[in-house]
Amino acid sequence: MRAHRNVDGGFWVAAVDPLAAEQALTGTIPVDRVRAAAVLSDGASRLVDRFGLVTWRQLLDLLDHDGPAELIRQVREAERSDPNGSRWTRGKIFDDATAIYGRIT
Known part of the structure; x- marks a missing residue:
């Protein structure tokens, strides 16, 4: 699993590397729909x-x-x-x- 942690195509763990937060998936939705x-x-x-x-x-x-x-x-x-x-x-x-x-x- 270590070979796949915090690398492209793997998974991101901010606890290991705070720069992993840059890989977060984000989006928006109108506030009245939340x-x-x-x-x-x-x-x-x-x-x-x-x-x-x-x-x-x-x-x-x-x-x-x-x-x-x-x-x-x-x-x-x-x-x-x-x-x-x-x-x-x-x-x-x-x-x-x-x-x-x-x-x-």
Whole structure:
């Protein structure tokens, strides 16, 4: 994994190299269309982007209905179901998982 960290075609980790932030994907949306916002660590987003167990829409619905604690519970359940990383290859069995969600009214 080290050979793919913070290189073109790999993945970017700002904790290793703060210049990785320059690789962030950004965009804009009119503020009147924003109804909620989520901030997720890569450990919390595993349910979608590593495990493929839910879609991004389903993850946002989960956060809206059940909150961050339930998202993290489901991530941990998936991690525990594959302790050897045979179903989902990954660098570490349990990753940090942080999620923040807020509705904008």
